[in-house]
Amino acid sequence: MMTSSSSSSSSSSSHPPPPPPPSPLIPTTILLLLCLPTLFYLAPHILPPPPPPPISFPDELQDLSLFRRATAAETHRNPSKSRLGSTNSKPKIAFLFLTNSNLHFYPLWERFFNPNNRSSRHLYTIYVHADPTVNPKITAPGGVFSDDRFITTAKKTHRGTATLIAAARRLLATAILDDPANQFFTLISQHCVPLHSFSYFYDTLFEVKQHQVAELRGLKYKSFIQIVKDDPYIWDRYNARGKNVMVPEVPFDRFRMGSQFFTLTRKHAVLVVKDRRLWKKFRLDCLKPNSCYPEEHYFPTLLSMGDPDGCSGFTLTRVNWTDSVDGHPHTYYPNEVSKELIYELRRSNHTMEYMFGRKFSPDCLQPLMDMADEVIFRD
8 A cells, every 4th residue: 555655646746737727817918908009099980089178267257358348349339320321431341250270262252352442441351260279370371361350369169069159259249349330240161252242242231222222211231140940950959958958048949040150230249249148058068969059059049039030030151961971061172163053052042142152172262263253253
C-alpha cells in the first residue's frame, strides 16, 4: 500500500495540472479597445446632437436693455413724424440680414440697392446680424455692407431655437433706434435673393403711384407676414415644449405658424420689441426638437394676437417646400437658375408678387448676376 501510494504520488508530481483557462474579460477588453476609434467616429452619426445651450442671463439682460431703449425712443418720438405725408422726409425700408455665414450674394444685393442712384440711396437702410462665434469669422464685404452695418449686439444663433427670435428682435430694435424714417422692416437671410429691383419693391410696398390717394383716405399700411392656423402639424408644434406649457398666455386656438421671413410696419416692429409676455413662453426649451421651430411660430402668433387686421397674412419671400429635407426647404443650384425660374418664383396667389426667393446655394451667384439686368431688375 505504501509503495502504491508513493508511486502514485511520484506519477502525479511528474505531470503538473493544466493551467486555468484564460479569463473571458481579456479578449473582450481587447475588442473594446480596438472598437473605440470606430465608436468615436460613428457616435456623432448615430446619437442625436446635444441640445444647444439656453439663452444666457447676461445676454437676456443686454437684449432687454436694448428693447427698452427702442420702445422708450418710439414712445417719446413726435407722433407726427410717423405719418407718411408730403411734409415729411421719404420713408425708408430697413433691410435686416440675419446670417451665420458670409453674405455670398452681396454683389447681387449691391446691384439691387444701386447706391450710385441718387434717387434711391436715401430710401433704405441695412443692418446685419452676423453670428460672432462662427469660425472663420464673418467679414463685411464692403460697399453697402460696410462694417458699420453689422450690429454690435449680435449673438450666437442655433437653428430651431429661440435664439433666432432674439436675433430678429435685435435687428428690429437697432433699426428702430437708428432711424425714425425706417417705416418697413424686411428680414432677409444669406440664402435669399431679390426677384425684382429695389425701386419696384419700394413703389409697390408704399403704393407710390397711389400715394396721394392713400393720404386722402388715410390708408393704413399692413405687415406682410404669413399667418397659418390650419396645418396638420400645428398641434405637434404647439406641444413641442410639453403639453399645456403654453397656457394661459398662448391657448391653442391662438397659436399660429408662418414663414420666418417677413416685412413689418414700424408699428408692428415696435410691438415685437416691446413684447415680454409671449417671449417668456417661446424662449422655453423644446422637448421635441423635430416639431419646434420657434422663429416660425412666435412672430405669426404675436402679431395675430396683437393686431390681426394689420397683417396681410402672407409673406413676400417665396420658399419651395415641395421636397424639403430635415426641415430645410428645396435648395436651388446653378443648373436650375434661369429666367423661367425667376418668373415662376415671382408668381403669387395674392395681390402682390413675391419680392424675394430662397433658398439658393452660393454657387448660384454667377448665373444670377448674368441675368441681373435683363431679367431680375428689369421690371
